[in-house]
Structure formats: C-alpha cells, structure tokens
Amino acid sequence: MTAIDAGPAVTGRARSRRKRQFAPLWMLLPAAAVLVPLFVYPIYQLGLLSVLDFRQAQVSGGQPTQFIGFDNYAELMSAPKFWSVLWATVVFAAALVVVTLAVGAALAVLLTKISRWAAVALSLAAMAAWAAPAMTGSTVWMFLFDTNLGLVNRVLGWEGHNWTYERFSAFALVGAVVVWHSFPFVMVTLYAGIKALPEQVLEAAQLDGAGPWRSFWSITVPMLRPVIAIVVIQSIIWDFKIFTQIYVMTNGGGIAGQNLTLNVYAYQQAFASSEYGLGSAIGVVMMLILLAVTLVYLRMLRRSGEPL
Amino acid sequence: MTRRIVRDKNVARYLANAFAVVTALVVAFPIYWMVLSALKPAGEIQSATPVPWTFHPTLESFQRVLQVNDFGRYFMNSLIVALAVVALSGLVAFLAAVALTRFRFRFRTTLLVLFLIAQMVPIEALTIPLFFLVRDLGALNTLFSLILVHFAFTLPLAVWMLRGFVAAIPDEIEEAAQLDGASRWQILGRILFPLVAPGLAATSVFSFITAWNDFLFARTFIISATENQTLPMALLVFFKPDENDWGGIMAASVLMTVPVLIFFLFVQRRLVSGLAGAVKD
Numbered sequence: 001m002t003a004i005d006a007g008p009a010v011t012g013r014a015r016s017r018r019k020r021q022f023a024p025l026w027m028l029l030p031a032a033a034v035l036v037p038l039f040v041y042p043i044y045q046l047g048l049l050s051v052l053d054f055r056q057a058q059v060s061g062g063q064p065t066q067f068i069g070f071d072n073y074a075e076l077m078s079a080p081k082f083w084s085v086l087w088a089t090v091v092f093a094a095a096l097v098v099v100t101l102a103v104g105a106a107l108a109v110l111l112t113k114i115s116r117w118a119a120v121a122l123s124l125a126a127m128a129a130w131a132a133p134a135m136t137g138s139t140v141w142m143f144l145f146d147t148n149l150g151l152v153n154r155v156l157g158w159e160g161h162n163w164t165y166e167r168f169s170a171f172a173l174v175g176a177v178v179v180w181h182s183f184p185f186v187m188v189t190l191y192a193g194i195k196a197l198p199e200q201v202l203e204a205a206q207l208d209g210a211g212p213w214r215s216f217w218s219i220t221v222p223m224l225r226p227v228i229a230i231v232v233i234q235s236i237i238w239d240f241k242i243f244t245q246i247y248v249m250t251n252g253g254g255i256a257g258q259n260l261t262l263n264v265y266a267y268q269q270a271f272a273s274s275e276y277g278l279g280s281a282i283g284v285v286m287m288l289i290l291l292a293v294t295l296v297y298l299r300m301l302r303r304s305g306e307p308l
Numbered sequence: 309m310t311r312r313i314v315r316d317k318n319v320a321r322y323l324a325n326a327f328a329v330v331t332a333l334v335v336a337f338p339i340y341w342m343v344l345s346a347l348k349p350a351g352e353i354q355s356a357t358p359v360p361w362t363f364h365p366t367l368e369s370f371q372r373v374l375q376v377n378d379f380g381r382y383f384m385n386s387l388i389v390a391l392a393v394v395a396l397s398g399l400v401a402f403l404a405a406v407a408l409t410r411f412r413f414r415f416r417t418t419l420l421v422l423f424l425i426a427q428m429v430p431i432e433a434l435t436i437p438l439f440f441l442v443r444d445l446g447a448l449n450t451l452f453s454l455i456l457v458h459f460a461f462t463l464p465l466a467v468w469m470l471r472g473f474v475a476a477i478p479d480e481i482e483e484a485a486q487l488d489g490a491s492r493w494q495i496l497g498r499i500l501f502p503l504v505a506p507g508l509a510a511t512s513v514f515s516f517i518t519a520w521n522d523f524l525f526a527r528t529f530i531i532s533a534t535e536n537q538t539l540p541m542a543l544l545v546f547f548k549p550d551e552n553d554w555g556g557i558m559a560a561s562v563l564m565t566v567p568v569l570i571f572f573l574f575v576q577r578r579l580v581s582g583l584a585g586a587v588k589d
Contacts, residue, residue, distance in 0.1 A: 023492065027407035028419070030400040031463060038438075038460035039426065045437035110328055115321065118328040125336035131572035132339065133521040135540040136561035140342045143554050151341070151358045180335070241430045244523045244540075263432045270436045271528065283433030294428040298421065 043287070049280035056274040072281040081257075082265075082282070089240065089261040092171055096239040100179050101232065104186025109216070111191050123188075130184035134244040141177045142249055164250055167258040174245050174259070182238060186231045193227035194220065233297040237290060243267070262286050342565070345558035346370065353555045369559035373546075379560060381535065382542040386520055387567075389451055389538060393458045393519040394512045400459075401466035402508065406500060408467070409474045410482075420471075426464035435528050442529055449533035457525055462515040469514070473507025474500070509575045517568055539564045 050072055057063040076082045107126070111119050129137075145152050145163045153161050164170040197220065205215040221228070243263045246253065253260040253268060260268070262282055270279030340360075345353060347365040352358075373379045408420060438457055447453040477500065485495050501508075523540035530536050543564065546556040 024407035024411040024413050024416075027403040031404040031467065034400060034460050035426070035463060038441075038456060039429075039434075039463075042434045042437040042441060043429065045441070046434060049437060107331065110324060110331075113321070114324045114328045118325040118332075122328045122332040122335075125332035127572055127576055128339045128569065129335050131517075131568045132565050133517070133540070133568060135521060135523055135543060136342065136565045137338070139543060139557050139561050140338045143345065143558065144338065144341060146552075146554070148356060149354065149358065149554060151360070154356075154358055180338070237428050241432060243432050244521075247523070248544075263430065266433055267435060267524075271439075276436055280433075280436050283430070283436060286430045286433050290428045290430055291425070294425055298424070 046280050046283050046287075049277055050284045052277050054277035054280075059274070059276065068277075072277045075278065076281055076285070085257075085260045085262060085265045086285075088171075088259075089263075092175065092261060093236065093239040093242075096175055096178055096182075096242075097232065097235045099175070100182050100186055100235050100239070103179060104183040104231070105190055107183070107187045108190035108194060111187070112194055126184035126187055129180050130182075130188075132181065134181065135248065137177050137181055138245050138248040141173065141180075145173055164254065164259075167254065170250050170254055170259050174242070174249050177245050177249070178239065178242055182235065186235065189227060189231050190224065193224045197223055229297070229300050233293065236293055240286075240290060240293075339565075342558050342561050345554060346562045348555065350555055369555035370563075373556050373559045373563070377542070377545060377556070377560075379542060379563065382537050382539050383563060385451055385536060386538040386564075389454045389458065389522075390516045390519040392455045393462060394515045396455070396459045397462045397466050397515045398508055398512055401463055401470050401511065402501065402504065403496075404463075404467045405470035405474050405504075406496065409471050410479075423464045423467050427468065431461050432524055435524060438525075439528055447529075449530055449536055451536055451538075453529045454519070454522065454525055454538065457529075458515075458519040458522060462518050466511045466515055469511045470504065470507055473504050473511075476507075477503050513571050513575050516571060520564075520568060 051067060051069055052058075053066045053068045053071070058065045107122065111122065114122075132140075144150055147153065147160055147162045153159065163173050201219055201223070202215055205219055210218065241263055242261060246259060246261055246264050247267075250259040252272075253264045257265075257268075263286065266279045266282035266286065268279075269275045269282060344360065344362060346369050347367070348362045349364050349366050349368065352362055352364070408416060408423075442448055442453045442456075445453075447456070481499060481503070482495050485499050490499070521540070522538070526538045526541050530538070530541065539560075543557065543560050546553040546560060
C-alpha cells in the first residue's frame, strides 16, 4: 500500500494514527466553544466600539451608530485628564511592583534563615492575607484607617484625620492594601525557587571565600532569574489592573476623580457617563500596554530557553 | 573563637526569629481586627477609642447581617456561581491541557502562547462589550451571566496550570493502559483524571477565588434583581452616607473570607508546585 492509494484498504494502524491526529481537536473544542464567543469576540467588539460614536442615544436605539474613525482616541489624547490618569496608573503600578517585590523577596530570604516554627507562623499569616478577598481586605483596611473610629488614627493621635482626602495618601492607603494582598505570592514563589537551588553551588562559593552578601547577589539571584521574571511580570499585570480596591476604598475613583486609574476611568466613562465608545478606547489603550509587557515577557522566556 | 561565632550565630537567628514573628503579627493583624470587630458589641464598635480586645463578644452583628439583610441568600448565590465555575472550568481545562501536553500538532505552540496572552488581558476593559453581549442574550440580572463570564476568564490560567500537572505524569502509564486495551475515554477518565486530581484541586482554588471575589461583573450585570446579588455587592449595602455599619461590614467580611481561607489551607502545599508547574515544565 502506498500513501497515495490510501483508499478502502487502509490498515488499522494507519487509521488509529489518523484518529490520534484528530484527538487533540475534539479535546480543545469545548475550550474554544467558550473562549471564542466570550473572550475573543468581546475583544473584537471592544475595538469596534472604540471607533464608534456610541452613547446613551445609540444604546437605546434612538440614534444610529456612526463610525467616527479615531475620533475617540483623538479626544482622549487631547484631554489632560487622560494623560494625568495614564501617568498616575503607570506610577502607581510601578511603585506597587517595586514595594511588593522588595517585601516579598526580603521575607523569602528571611524564611530561609529562621527556625521552623517561626517560618510556619510567617507563612500562615501571609496565607491569610493572600486568601482574603480584595473586597474584604479593602473593608477592613478602611475600618482601620477610618477617620473617626479607626484604630490607626487613635494610635497615632491624629483625631479626625481623613486618609482618603488627599490624593497621595489615598493612593498610598490603597497601595498598602494591594501590597498586603500580593506580597505573599512573591514570597512563596521565590522561597520555593530558593529551596530548589542546588546546595553544592553555594557551598562551593563559601569555600572560595564568598560572604553571604556576595553569594546572594552573584549566585542566588542569577540562578533565580526565571522565577524572578515570573513574579515581576505577574506583579506588573496585576498591579496595572487594580480595580476593586480603588473603586471601593476611594468611592469610585476618589474626590473629583483624583484617584482614578485607567481601569476605573474606562469603567466610569462607559457606565457612569454613558460614553461607551470613549470608555472602550481607554480599554484598548490598556490592552495595548499590557500586550507590550506580555511580549517582552515572552521574549525573555524564549531567551532563557524555556520550552513551551 | 569558635564559641564566639556560634554565639553570634545564635544571636542572629534569635533576632531573625523575633523579626519574623513581629512581621507575622503585623500581616495577620487586619484579619484579627476583622474577626474581633465582627464580635464586638455595637457600643464598642462606635467608640472613638477602639481597643484591640473585647470582654463581651457577641454574635449580634452576625445575626443582624444574616436575618435583616438576607445575607444568607447572597452567600448561596456567590457559592452557586463559584462552584459552577470551578466544575465547568476544571473539566474543560483538563481536556484542553491533556490535548496540549500529550499531542504534538501544528499550531500547538501558537495556542499555548495565546493561552498565556489571554491571562494578561485586562478583563475589566471587556465589561463594556460583555455588558451588551449579556444584554442581547437577555441574561442581565441572572447568576447565569456571572457563571458564563467567569467560566471564560478562569480557563486560560486553569489550562496553563494543569499543563504542568499533566506533563508530570509519565507517558508509560497511558501506554500500558492502551496495551491492556483501555479506550481513550477510559484512559482519560479512569487514569489521567485521578492522577491530575491534586493539581486540579490547586487550579480549582484559583477559579473559585476569581469567581467568589468578583465585584466588577456582579456590579455591572446585576442591575435591578437584588435577589440575585452576590456577596461583594451585598457588602456595600452596609456603607451608608451618614454612618457606616462597621459591625455589619466586618461580620459580612468574615463570612466572605472564611470559605476562601478554608480552601486555601486545604491546598496550600500544592499551590506552590502548581504555580511553579504553571510556569516551567
């Protein structure tokens, strides 16, 4: 039997091989059936909405939708508000990433240096902070920092100090909650990475006369590079998308929108101001920024030779 | 000389332990404060001089929350959504993960990269098109709408995580089963599925938490049908312009946090390996 004439006399083995060819297809079908309409299509729709004049009148069908090209984007680019929100989002996310990583990494190293019972205590506390839903974390911190009834003001003796009144301090408060929520992931992941390092290398360094500081920076950190890359990228993505904490703690973006980030800004434009086209354009800008970050990450993965 | 080094080492360890314990206390404090405030009587909650203890613990905040505000119903709603998402997402992700690890086919790597990129998509931005999609389906104000979107949004991470767990199972097991004449269904259901179960548990926790914690979609889709509210929105009811009911907020927060904590402790060992497996084979 030649491959060309594979008519009715196909052997059993060839048939089973062909079946094997189709197997991954039907196993991926359910995932595709969910993701295409609920994930891929909405992304396309978002792009479409962002080039339309789409407001309350169009939603209710009172006026026909109009294609307006990049007018929504032009409107954004010329609005100082957009630039200040974009700037705030980038700075806020960057600060969160740096603080989360510093805290998480410092505690991961600390975990390797302490007795077992202390490590268990610290891990359990971190787990509890990690597990707490964003919503409840926000409410508890709000209560702790409440103007009149909060414990923090009482301890500091700052009677009647309002933490969300001032832009910077409101961001700092939200940031503290986010770090509290997200450092455990960094700590646990880095700690697992450190534990997996071969001990001989560090011992050899010690014999060669390297101090703990030197061997940490020259050996541990370079060997952990893939793990570090993961926590950095994950943190960037999470911190760039913070929504619940800002929305709940600053009551929808702060006084006069002073604590808006792109995410909340897009939402408010669409659902509070019924500017669906404009909101979608902000959403597209966010997508593009995160896509750029992802592509950098993928390139790093490829460079480090990780097989996908 | 050596004795001094040993003593210095002991002192250093002692200090490190002390620092770790203090850190643990600081990190755990908000959780403690939440539980404590939920148990404080109303008078102590409203006092302008709060103290970190109470001698008169009471369940009245819990009673008020559960009876007056119908919180039990919202709790059930959240549970229904989260469990449905876990079941659906787990099953579909399992099939996809097996396909992506056990077979070599064209576009496999492309698909994998797409699953990775999908995790980066700011789903908050998708609320706008999804709102119209759900509206056109006539599914606004239903729990079904929430199940649907979270099913889709938890899939990419679930597939990505399960891949590592499937890859860790040796091929020989399946080959042996195949030689013994097991069908593909039997291999999937009776052999692979039980072996992947621990990984599935870790993955499920993430899916559960995503659905359970969701504030944004609940806020967007459940507009008027208050009987279909989920927990995060119900929590906001206790915030009042004049006087927040902090006792109620804290009691409700405890009720919302407990299931997640239980889940977390349950699978915490596998969580780390799951996340590590999710990122490198």
